[in-house]
Amino acid sequence: MAAxxxxxxRRSASLAAASTGLLTLAACGGISFADDxxxxxxxxxxxxxxxxxxxxxxxxxxxxxxxxxxxxxxFDEQQFLSAVAADDPPSVVRMDRALIGGYAARGALMPLxxxxxxxxxxxxxxxxxxxDEATLDGTLYGLPxxxxxxxxxxxxxxxxxxxxxxxxxxxxWAGLMDFAESLQTRDGARLTRIGFDxxxxxxxxxxxxxxxxxxxxxxxxxxxxxxPEVVEALEYAVSLIDAQGGWGRFKALRDSFxxxxxxxxxxxDQVGAYPMEDWYVNVLAGTSPDVDLGTQPFLxxxxxxxxxxxxxxxxxxxxxxxxxxACQFIATxxxxxSWVEAARAKAEEVRATGAPYTGDYTGNREADxxxxxxxxxxxGNDAFDEATRQLYAVQDDSFSVPANAAGTxxxxxxQSAVNRVLSGDQEPEEALRQAQxxxxxxxxxxxxxxx
Amino acid sequence: xxxxxxxxxxxxxxxxxxxxxxxxxxxxxxAYLFILPWLVGFALLTAGPMIASFxxxxxxxxxxxPTKNVGFDNYRQLFDDPSVAxxxxxxxxxxxxxxxxxxxxxxxxxxxxxxxxxxxxxFRTVFYLPVMTxxxxxxxxxxxxxxxxxxxxxxxxxxxxxTGPSWTTDGSWVKPGLVLTTLWALGGTVVIYxxxxxxxxxxxxxxxxxxxxxxxxxFVNVTLPQISGALFFTLIVNTIASLQTFxxxxxxxxxxxxxxxxxxxxxxxxxVYLFQQAFQFMHMGYASALSWLLFLVILVIxxxxxxxxxxxxxxxxxxx
Numbered sequence: 001m002a003a004x005x006x007x008x009x010r011r012s013a014s015l016a017a018a019s020t021g022l023l024t025l026a027a028c029g030g031i032s033f034a035d036d037x038x039x040x041x042x043x044x045x046x047x048x049x050x051x052x053x054x055x056x057x058x059x060x061x062x063x064x065x066x067x068x069x070x071x072x073x074x075f076d077e078q079q080f081l082s083a084v085a086a087d088d089p090p091s092v093v094r095m096d097r098a099l100i101g102g103y104a105a106r107g108a109l110m111p112l113x114x115x116x117x118x119x120x121x122x123x124x125x126x127x128x129x130x131x132d133e134a135t136l137d138g139t140l141y142g143l144p145x146x147x148x149x150x151x152x153x154x155x156x157x158x159x160x161x162x163x164x165x166x167x168x169x170x171x172x173w174a175g176l177m178d179f180a181e182s183l184q185t186r187d188g189a190r191l192t193r194i195g196f197d198x199x200x201x202x203x204x205x206x207x208x209x210x211x212x213x214x215x216x217x218x219x220x221x222x223x224x225x226x227x228p229e230v231v232e233a234l235e236y237a238v239s240l241i242d243a244q245g246g247w248g249r250f251k252a253l254r255d256s257f258x259x260x261x262x263x264x265x266x267x268x269d270q271v272g273a274y275p276m277e278d279w280y281v282n283v284l285a286g287t288s289p290d291v292d293l294g295t296q297p298f299l300x301x302x303x304x305x306x307x308x309x310x311x312x313x314x315x316x317x318x319x320x321x322x323x324x325x326a327c328q329f330i331a332t333x334x335x336x337x338s339w340v341e342a343a344r345a346k347a348e349e350v351r352a353t354g355a356p357y358t359g360d361y362t363g364n365r366e367a368d369x370x371x372x373x374x375x376x377x378x379x380g381n382d383a384f385d386e387a388t389r390q391l392y393a394v395q396d397d398s399f400s401v402p403a404n405a406a407g408t409x410x411x412x413x414x415q416s417a418v419n420r421v422l423s424g425d426q427e428p429e430e431a432l433r434q435a436q437x438x439x440x441x442x443x444x445x446x447x448x449x450x451x
Numbered sequence: 452x453x454x455x456x457x458x459x460x461x462x463x464x465x466x467x468x469x470x471x472x473x474x475x476x477x478x479x480x481x482a483y484l485f486i487l488p489w490l491v492g493f494a495l496l497t498a499g500p501m502i503a504s505f506x507x508x509x510x511x512x513x514x515x516x517p518t519k520n521v522g523f524d525n526y527r528q529l530f531d532d533p534s535v536a537x538x539x540x541x542x543x544x545x546x547x548x549x550x551x552x553x554x555x556x557x558x559x560x561x562x563x564x565x566x567x568x569x570x571x572x573x574f575r576t577v578f579y580l581p582v583m584t585x586x587x588x589x590x591x592x593x594x595x596x597x598x599x600x601x602x603x604x605x606x607x608x609x610x611x612x613x614t615g616p617s618w619t620t621d622g623s624w625v626k627p628g629l630v631l632t633t634l635w636a637l638g639g640t641v642v643i644y645x646x647x648x649x650x651x652x653x654x655x656x657x658x659x660x661x662x663x664x665x666x667x668x669x670f671v672n673v674t675l676p677q678i679s680g681a682l683f684f685t686l687i688v689n690t691i692a693s694l695q696t697f698x699x700x701x702x703x704x705x706x707x708x709x710x711x712x713x714x715x716x717x718x719x720x721x722x723v724y725l726f727q728q729a730f731q732f733m734h735m736g737y738a739s740a741l742s743w744l745l746f747l748v749i750l751v752i753x754x755x756x757x758x759x760x761x762x763x764x765x766x767x768x769x770x771x
Contacts, residue, residue, distance in 0.1 A: 074708070078730040085514035096708070106733060108515045189614050190600055202712045248617025251713070252599030255619070318515070409732045415712055423622045423715040434533070442732075 040066040040322050044075030044094035050349050051360060054342035059332040063325040084108050089317035092326040094145055097133040097313045101220060102407015104141040105446045110316045111139045115327035125336060129309045129398040130363040136403045142313030143334045144363025149391055150206060150308045154273040154294035155266050158183065168273045171299040173236055177243060183272035184244045191249040197274035198237040201418035205401050206275060206308040207233040210300040215414055220404035221447060223439035225414055226432045234428040238421050247422040266291045278361050281387045286355045295387040297394045307394040311363060339367035347375050356384045361391060405446035413439035508739035525740035537716050538724040546693035549630045553689055557637045561644035579638035590702025593632040594619055622717035629700060640685050647681035679764040687756055694749055697722040721745055
């Protein structure tokens with residue numbers, strides 16, 4: 001039997017009021033990183049292989065009895081900013097070192113000065129490049145969790161066939177241009193092999209360093225994007241691409257590479273030589289251990305080896321609910337003991353699959369020394385053994401882009417300039433002048449609070 | 452003779468009295484109670500943030516540090532920042548390409564569907580299904596289909612002897628490529644046009660036929676005026692959506708660190724730039740000013756369209 005009208009009305013009204021309340025609560029509630037104070041939350045880290053899991057186990061023990069919650073996935077700027085603004089940051093965060101200066105300048109990260117003292121951390125144990133990149137105005141904000149080296153990968157078979165030698169001299173820019181032109185192949189209008197890939201925009205700092213220039217002053221306060229060395233480096237790197245069919249064709253071929261598969265660009269002879277990060281040697285060792293890979297340092301115009309490094313670092317966000325534990329956590333994650341134990345486990349894991357273990361590059365000098373001398377051993381695969389030796393050797397010739405308060409904006413300024421030139425929208429000088437104005441304005445604004 | 456101002460005041464008071472009196476009616480109270488969830492949602496999730504963003508547009512708020520009033524600095528910066536003009540121009544070009552093309556294509560599809568008698572439900576579903584595809588997937592699809600070297604589009608063009616452009620890297624082809632990709636999901640507009648076409652009185656076609664009108668004349672003089680209301684609605688909705696376009700371009704060119712590294716200005720749409728300023732560069736105050744500029748641009752374009760609609764749009768029952 002239907003309820004009387006008055007009761008029906010009240011029931012409906014109660015339902016509407018309840019719905020309103022529920023929606024309001026749902027809207028205001030949001031998503032919290034840590035729903036209770038016993039949970040230690042990380043952001044920007046995924047355990048992945050043994051190198052991550054073993055260190056995470058040790059770090060979890062170090063912060064016991066806190067319950068460690070790993071929010072898997074890459075560092076997300078939007079998520080981090082929202083969390084800090086809402087006063088609900090994760091306990092600890094791992095991010096690209098190039099971003100640390102920007103967040104530190106805005107007060108989103110805590111200085112690690114006290115943490116270093118408290119934990120008795122020996123900063124000399126870490127690679128200077130990684131420490132410098134996370135140090136703003138003399139204050140350290142991050143400890144390195146990775147150290148990405150860049151070496152020249154050479155497809156020896158292809159290069160030898162075309163030039164009669166299996167090495168590439170990057171110090172001779174005119175010779176490198178001839179090399180690139182002679183190795184490229186085309187099918188009609190389509191590019192089918194890149195002779196030499198300068199890997200710009202991402203490796204543009206490498207070309208600038210090779211040409212004796214700098215993107216920014218050592219103190220991170222003055223942009224140098226329109227200096228003659230930087231302009232010349234861009235003109236040359238772009239001309240390398242233009243000589244091989246232009247950016248459109250070049251990028252289209254690059255985008256079609258099966259980078260992580262057995263049919264990768266080296267295995268399929270789609271590229272002659274190019275500078276690349278160390279992790280890719282590891283990928284090649286797993287997917288195509290039989291490729292005729294050559295590895296050599298990238299040489300500047302004086303013929304000296306240079307190694308452009310970058311990577312990730314651990315930092316403690318402002319408002320972290322577990323500051324002391326966060327300090328313990330990152331000290332443990334980046335300690336030589338943790339790296340060595342993790343590398344040992346990873347080496348076993350890799351060897352069990354039959355692939356060559358190509359070493360790990362940690363940003364911790366002591367860990368690197370032990371891993372190279374005690375864990376890594378020649379596999380008999382000459383190409384990858386040589387690659388590992390080269391990677392350990394180039395670490396002493398490293399440089400990084402100095403930390404600066406503009407962080408992402410500074411990087412975006414020079415990357416956009418390179419892209420505008422590549423897409424034919426601007427000439428190098430004009431693009432870099434515009435980038436210089438943008439970058440210096442961003443630096444001045446970001447540094448305002450400190451003066 | 453009464454003063455018009457007094458009369459107006461009396462009218463306002465009378466209306467207020469009538470409105471207050473209406474609250475004595477149980478049905479009125481119930482009606483307000485039932486729309487309360489929407490009102491609360493609107494206040495909290497739309498009006499509130501809009502007011503907040505207006506206030507923030509006069510500050511240097513970055514979400515972290517102390518906030519101070521910067522007056523009209525953020526609005527002045529809009530005119531000095533070259534990326535504002537670039538992104539606005541990109542967005543307007545994209546809108547100018549996408550809106551007419553999507554409307555014409557949707558109308559053509561709707562007219563085809565109108566002729567289908569058997570299995571019409573199936574075809575309607577098929578045309579609507581792409582609307583369900585997440586925009587992020589469409590962005591990824593763009594990179595795969597439009598790759599200059601191995602993409603399906605260029606392979607197909609090559610098959611007929613045409614060398615396709617570098618859709619994803621050549622600045623002149625990025626926007627047309629994105630327009631073509633977004634046309635994938637025009638099922639919603641097709642459904643609206645189909646409903647409008649079904650409502651066109653048959654006797655009008657019969658009368659035009661008796662007058663000797665051909666198909667094209669009937670289409671121009673009968674069909675278009677009769678569905679002009681639906682056309683106007685989709686024009687407004689699609690224009691606003693295009694001016695606010697974000698997901699496909701962001702996914703394809705800015706979604707990851709890798710794609711961001713290679714992103715050229717050709718895909719820098721206004722909302723993408725706004726997002727960068729807010730969440731990557733942490734200039735929330737400036738981003739708020741950017742959002743109010745977009746609001747004004749959309750408002751002006753919509754008002755112009757509404758004004759023009761008085762000349763071109765026919766609503767049933769209105770005197771012409």
